[in-house]
Each structure stands twice: as structure tokens, then as C-alpha cells.
Amino acid sequence: MKHYEVEILDAKTKDKLCFLDKVEPNATIGEIKSMFHKSHPQWYPARQSIRLDPKGKSLKDEDVLQYLPVGTTATFYFRDLGAQISWVTVFLTEYAGPLLIYLMFYFRVPFIYASKYDFTTSKHWVVHLACMCHSFHYVKRLLETLFVHRFSHGTMPLRNIFKNCTYYWGFAAWMAYYINHPLYTPPIYGEQQIRLALIVFLFCQIGNFSIHIALRNLRPPGSKTRKIPYPTKNPFTWIFLLVSCPNYTYELGSWLGFTLMTQCLPVAAFTLVGFIQMTVWAKGKHRSYLKEFRDYPTLRSPILPFIL
Amino acid sequence: MASGEEDGTVEEKETNNKKRTKGTIATAWLTFYNIAMTAGWLVLAVAMVRYYLQKGTHKGLYRNIAKTLKFFQTFALLEVGHCAIGIVRTSVIVTGVQVCSRIFMVWFVTNSIRQIQNEESVILFVVVWTITEITRYSFYTFNLLNHLPYFIKWARYNMFIVMYPLGVIGELLTIHASLPYVRRSGMYSLRLPNKYNVSFDYYYFLIIVMLSYIPLFPQLYFHMLRQRRRVLHGEIVVEKDE
Numbered sequence: 362m363k364h365y366e367v368e369i370l371d372a373k374t375k376d377k378l379c380f381l382d383k384v385e386p387n388a389t390i391g392e393i394k395s396m397f398h399k400s401h402p403q404w405y406p407a408r409q410s411i412r413l414d415p416k417g418k419s420l421k422d423e424d425v426l427q428y429l430p431v432g433t434t435a436t437f438y439f440r441d442l443g444a445q446i447s448w449v450t451v452f453l454t455e456y457a458g459p460l461l462i463y464l465m466f467y468f469r470v471p472f473i474y475a476s477k478y479d480f481t482t483s484k485h486w487v488v489h490l491a492c493m494c495h496s497f498h499y500v501k502r503l504l505e506t507l508f509v510h511r512f513s514h515g516t517m518p519l520r521n522i523f524k525n526c527t528y529y530w531g532f533a534a535w536m537a538y539y540i541n542h543p544l545y546t547p548p549i550y551g552e553q554q555i556r557l558a559l560i561v562f563l564f565c566q567i568g569n570f571s572i573h574i575a576l577r578n579l580r581p582p583g584s585k586t587r588k589i590p591y592p593t594k595n596p597f598t599w600i601f602l603l604v605s606c607p608n609y610t611y612e613l614g615s616w617l618g619f620t621l622m623t624q625c626l627p628v629a630a631f632t633l634v635g636f637i638q639m640t641v642w643a644k645g646k647h648r649s650y651l652k653e654f655r656d657y658p659t660l661r662s663p664i665l666p667f668i669l
Numbered sequence: 670m671a672s673g674e675e676d677g678t679v680e681e682k683e684t685n686n687k688k689r690t691k692g693t694i695a696t697a698w699l700t701f702y703n704i705a706m707t708a709g710w711l712v713l714a715v716a717m718v719r720y721y722l723q724k725g726t727h728k729g730l731y732r733n734i735a736k737t738l739k740f741f742q743t744f745a746l747l748e749v750g751h752c753a754i755g756i757v758r759t760s761v762i763v764t765g766v767q768v769c770s771r772i773f774m775v776w777f778v779t780n781s782i783r784q785i786q787n788e789e790s791v792i793l794f795v796v797v798w799t800i801t802e803i804t805r806y807s808f809y810t811f812n813l814l815n816h817l818p819y820f821i822k823w824a825r826y827n828m829f830i831v832m833y834p835l836g837v838i839g840e841l842l843t844i845h846a847s848l849p850y851v852r853r854s855g856m857y858s859l860r861l862p863n864k865y866n867v868s869f870d871y872y873y874f875l876i877i878v879m880l881s882y883i884p885l886f887p888q889l890y891f892h893m894l895r896q897r898r899r900v901l902h903g904e905i906v907v908e909k910d911e
Binding site: 545 | 861862
């Protein structure tokens with residue numbers, strides 16, 4: 362068995378950072394990253410980007426050395442991705458915030474509203490309903506993060522947690538302040554509006570959950586395989602016929618429901634911003650599906666059937 | 670095969686011709702735009718000097734030039750478009766922030782809060798803006814005409830060092846002066862209860878705007894300083910070769 366020699370150069374300065382000799386041909390990039398980490402302990406594997414070309418795409422951890430287009434002395438280029446944090450940590454933090462923050466406003470903790478309202482509750486039953494829905498939504502997200510989602514990447518850049526938490530926590534506080542305000546105005550069309558909103562909200566919550574389960578089942582535990590999702594026996598997944606990322610479609614629906622339920626402009630603003638972001642993600646995902654799979658169904662749109 | 674090659678060359682020529690025409694149209698438009706803006710701000714400068722010489726006071730000066738100022742400052746919104754379609758190679762966001770802050774000062778502070786229009790701080794930032802814009806637009810104009818006099822280049826990359834902070838002082842003092850009037854009148858504000866379940870307090874919004882100068886101003890200032898160093902550094906290298 363012929364062994365490989367591996368040299369790792371800095372992608373920007375082209376300095377020789379590391380030289381590994383007697384590397385097994387069946388070694389993976391992940392194993393090479395661990396070896397590189399030994400000589401440079403500050404660069405743990407999660408923050409290493411190893412590529413064949415200084416400006417090229419990152420190689421995957423699973424890629425095997427002997428199947429890469431390299432000679433027996435392989436040259437790789439290294440870029441530091443910066444401090445990393447695990448996706449699970451980010452999700453748990455960014456979702457726990459809104460859950461707790463909203464409850465603080467709901468229970469009218471001191472120093473938010475005028476002191477005569479401390480620890481009082483709203484006289485409108487829709488406010489209690491909204492609290493239950495909002496809390497349910499984030500508890501669902503936390504549980505899905507722990508038990509349902511299978512992440513492709515282990516980590517993301519550390520600065521994302523500050524950006525994401527500011528977004529989620531900030532909007533949660535802004536919404537919760539007005540919904541739980543002593544001067545809150547309930548929806549114009551009263552019970553009818555609230556009932557319709559609740560139906561839409563619950564329908565989309567179940568839908569969103571169904572999609573998450575279907576996506577999870579596409580991927581065996583511990584793997585990072587990618588397959589085309591298809592409708593299952595669950596009717597909530599039949600939307601896969603028309604849309605690539607129905608999880609985002611249902612998420613939009615849930616927040617539209619919540620906007621209708623609370624008739625609160627900050628909620629509408631949050632729904633709009635979220636929709637814009639999810640559309641960007643959905644279009645990206647749709648594009649990578651089309652690139653990866655020749656037989657990808659042509660009827661599907663990224664996020665809104667036939668529209669977007 | 671030979672005819673195939675010829676077809677390729679013909680198509681290339683056509684695309685290159687289209688590109689060249691688009692480039693010429695863009696250059697022509699930008700030249701016109703920058704000449705027009707230089708002229709506009711010159712008109713403003715002349716109007717201000719004449720008013721002060723005739724009346725001997727700055728009181729009433731703003732009212733006198735208000736229409737012209739609003740017109741030419743608002744027209745600058747086009748510059749965001751220029752960046753967006755790529756005929757000017759500057760970041761859309763940087764240009765957007767700069768133009769928006771000007772529009773905000775003109776329309777949402779000075780124009781709508783009449784009581785502060787005779788403040789000295791208003792004259793300060795209007796004078797600073799006028800000097801800065803005349804320099805900037807004539808710089809762009811001469812650049813497009815490939816005939817840049819050195820003193821214009823010098824002015825563009827040196828005057829901001831003093832002009833920028835003076836302008837910021839003028840703007841901040843003006844916003845600060847407007848605060849009591851905003852609070853008293855409750856303008857641009859929305860109180861609870863209302864059917865949108867949202868509120869907006871223009872008074873606190875203005876305070877936040879003033880605070881935002883703290884992170885934003887240094888970034889823009891150092892951006893200009895870096896540009897200046899790049900331009901001057903380039904000059905030194907050329908001189909050495911000669």
C-alpha cells in the first residue's frame with residue numbers, strides 16, 4: 362500500500378503550515394483535519410476549511426484522500442473559518458430567549474409597564490391564547506432541535522449567535538410588549554377573527570412538524586446524505602408536490618395566523634422579515650436541489666406554490 | 670469550421686458594441702448629472718452669500734433657500750440607483766446611508782420643525798454640505814471628463830477632514846434643538862391604544878438617531894481617511910518612478 366504525503370498551505374499567504382507523511386490512502390479529510398489540529402492546536406477541526414484550490418470550495422470531511430484529484434504528494438489549502446459554535450447551542454439559545462422573554466411581558470414583571478399593572482393579567486382572553494400559542498411554538502422548536510433535526514453542519518461562526526439572538530430576542534420583546542400591554546386593543550372582528558387565526562396557526566404548526574419529521578426520516582442517524590423529499594402518507598406532506606421547502610411555507614402560515622390573532626403591527630413586521638429571509642434560504646435550497654439531482658420534479662417552486 | 674469561427678467573432682463584436690454603447694450612455698448621463706448637481710449647489714452657495722450680504726443676518730436664510738436645498742438634496746437619491754445598476758462602483762449601502770441621513774435632516778428635522786430654522790447650527794451644516802457637495806460633484810465631473818485639476822483632487826481628499834466633523838456638529842446641535850418642540854407637539858408619534866397595537870415616539874427616535882452617530886460617524890470618517898491614504902500613497906509611488 363503506497364502512502365501519501367500531505368502538505369497544507371495557507372490559502373492566502375501560501376505559507377507551508379503542515380507536512381504529514383505516511384498518510385493512508387483511505388484517510389478522510391476529517392482525519393487529516395485532526396492531524397492538522399495536533400500541530401496547530403488553536404485550529405480545531407470545526408474551524409478548518411480544507412480545499413484543493415485556494416479559492417475553491419471546501420472539501421467534505423467524508424472525502425477520501427485516494428479518490429481526490431491529487432498526486433501522491435497532495436497539496437491542500439487551508440482557510441480559518443473563525444471561532445465556531447455548534448448549531449444545537451445556537452438554536453437552543455435563540456429559541457429559549459423568546460420563550461422566557463414573552464412570558465416576562467405576559468406576567469407583567471415590574472419595570473416594563475406602569476407599576477400599578479405589576480403582576481396583573483390582561484382582561485382579554487385572546488392575550489392568554491396568544492401566550493399559549495407563542496410559547497407552544499418555541500417549545501416545539503426547542504424539542505425539535507433536541508430530538509428531531511439532523512444537522513448537516515456541526516457548527517457555524519461564533520458571531521452568528523449574537524446576530525441571531527439579537528434578532529429573535531429583540532423581536533420577541535417588541536411583540537410581547539404590545540400584545541401584553543394594558544392598553545392592548547383586541548382584533549376588530551373579534552371571535553371570528555381569532556378563531557380563524559387559531560385554525561391557521563395550528564394547521565401550520567402541525568404541517569411544519571410533519572415536514573420536519575419527513576425530512577428527518579430521509580436521513581439515517583449520524584449520516585449527512587441528501588435525498589429528494591417526497592410526499593408521504595401524511596397529508597400535510599403532500600405540499601412537497603408543489604414546494605421544495607414546505608417547512609418555510611408552513612412557518613410563514615403560522616406567523617400569518619399569529620398576526621391575524623393578535624392584530625399587532627410588530628408581529629406583522631416580524632412575519633415579513635422572516636418571510637424575506639426564508640425565501641432567500643428556500644431559493645438557495647431549491648437551486649442546490651436542481652444542481653444535485655437531474656430528476657428533480659419540475660412542478661416545485663422554492664417556497665410559495667407557483668409564485669415564488 | 671472557419672465560418673463557425675467567423676460567426677463567433679461577429680457575435681462577440683456585437684456584444685462588445687452593445688457594452689460600449691451602454692458604457693457611453695452611462696458616462697454621458699453621469700457627466701450631465703454631476704454637472705447639474707455642481708451647478709445646483711453653486712446656486713445655493715451664491716444665494717446664501719447674497720442673502721447674508723443683503724440682510725446682514727442669518728435669520729430667514731433657511732426659508733429663503735429651502736426649496737432649492739430640498740430639490741437638489743432629494744435628487745441625490747439617484748446616486749443610490751447609480752450604484753445599484755452598477756454604473757458607479759460604490760457600495761449601495763454606504764451611499765444609501767449617506768443619502769438617507771441627508772434626506773432625514775432636510776425633510777424630517779429642518780423642514781418640519783419650523784422653530785429651529787433660524788438656529789446657527791442649521792447654517793453651519795448647510796454651509797458645510799454646500800462646500801462638500803460642490804467639491805465632490807466637480808471632482809466627479811472632471812474625473813469623467815478625464816481632466817482632473819490637482820486642486821480639486823486635493824480639496825476632495827483633504828477638506829472632509831474638517832468639514833465632516835463640523836457638519837456632524839451642526840446636525841447634532843440642530844436635532845438637539847428640535848427636541849423640546851417635538852416633545853411638546855407629539856409630532857410623527859403614535860400613542861396607545863390603537864388598532865395596530867404599536868406605538869412610536871418621535872422624541873425618543875431622535876435621541877436614538879443622535880446616539881447612532883457615535884458608531885456610524887467614525888466608520889464613515891475612517892473610510893474617507895483610508896481612501897485619502899490610498900490616493901495620496903499612489904501619487905507618491907508615481908513621483909518616485911519619475
